[in-house]
Amino acid sequence: MTSTTSQRHRTGGSKPPPRSPPARKKTSTSLADTGVTTHENVYRGLRNRILFGGVPPGSAVTLRGLAEDMGVSPMPIREAVRRLIAERALKMQDNRRVVVPPMTQDTFEQIVFSRKMLEPELAVRAMDRIGPAEIREIAAIDKTIDRAMAMGDVDAYMQNNFRFHFAIYQRAHCDTLMALVESIWLQFGPFMRMAYGRIGTSTLEDHHQAAIAALERGDRKALRAAIAADIGQGMNFIGEAVLKLST
């Protein structure tokens, strides 16, 4: 699947001897070719897979393996992986092997702290730019979350939980803060998935309704508290499932 190939930069077709005949083919414009570079597409795909738990912690990520999967040369893979390493979504161990970094109690605590420091602020800053239309949109996402939870659809739950939070944060137009928060989400994404995979989504409760209500009332303090509570509850759930039960 996804045998898609790159959109440009055909290298010569065959070529045992050094030189390569032109043999340009280009074209194709395969699919999803959103005009961006190949390594950008690779990056987004990989990023989403990590963010939503598609790459279990500890599993190896090889350049040539991904290259074959995505039908491109190892080159754009290298750039995408390097970028994800810089964002701490991946980690290169001393072996030079690339893996999803393991979670420790210390790291987890720092993640929780960072989230509680940054995300409520982001929500409050976004509040002024969130009107009735945006609130409706956000509430719709929350509805989707409820459906996913009821059906036990972990993937849909995670994706929409992400959409819920970032639909709010994004309105703050604070890209510097957003970059920090996105990096943090990338770091706990795989373990959120692991937690839901172990325990399921049925016992989940979030504070999204309280956040929506605070948005409607324009209550900054309540919004801040709702986001903080949501983070606390969600991260506590992950902590229990991942750090307490086995490893």
Next chain:
Amino acid sequence: MTSTTSQRHRTGGSKPPPRSPPARKKTSTSLADTGVTTHENVYRGLRNRILFGGVPPGSAVTLRGLAEDMGVSPMPIREAVRRLIAERALKMQDNRRVVVPPMTQDTFEQIVFSRKMLEPELAVRAMDRIGPAEIREIAAIDKTIDRAMAMGDVDAYMQNNFRFHFAIYQRAHCDTLMALVESIWLQFGPFMRMAYGRIGTSTLEDHHQAAIAALERGDRKALRAAIAADIGQGMNFIGEAVLKLST
């Protein structure tokens, strides 16, 4: 010139028909070849240059240019630059040109906010691991800062100011938080240099003495306040110099 090549990875010696006489020489060890990979060395060199204002905002950073400067092929440069872009130390604009990102009032405010949220906490967490010996070391760095300020040595001032803060933060052993803070420092480094270049270091006052005193007394609240005040004062200075005066 600089026909120099890397230290390993022989390229296939002869290559019959086509290209390029080998001309390898190894050379130089220009960059403190610490046994790590080439792109890691390139990364560190470039990172320091950015962090300490060696690359003025707006100036172009070209792959081949840097490659020639450092005597390596464009390849490790690409990885280092890609990493610095991910850390927001560099930015690739739509032209595909790589530059030190410009500073805006909004970005600046977010940087100040992030620093005030994260760095005092880092200092407090480090306090338990900072004994008399470490305090002596930190105080010595502060002495060096005073000397640099008196002599108007901007480079020495910036490097030792960095060393002062991170000598403290490092003891917290919080690498997740540290990564966030380092990314932030990379973003305002070039403008700190710009500010000092414009106004000089003579009018500077910091709160380092208060921080050292708080460390000696084990006074968490005072340490938090001293770090926050130092950030406030320093960033206000940069803000005045960079955002108010011209652009």
Next chain:
DNA sequence: ACGTGCCCATTGTGATCACATTAATCGCGC
């Protein structure tokens, strides 16, 4: 003299090859 169009230099991107190192596999000896 100024604007306009073309040409070439430069830049980032992608592919492929060569190499060093590490992991895995198999075979040999006990």
Next chain:
DNA sequence: GCGCGATTAATGTGATCACAATGGGCACGT
């Protein structure tokens, strides 16, 4: 049969080439 060493496979790294696109420089035309 079971460990242990050598050989083989696989992986990340660096270099080089080819290509598309942008930008700047120069000549030409009005």
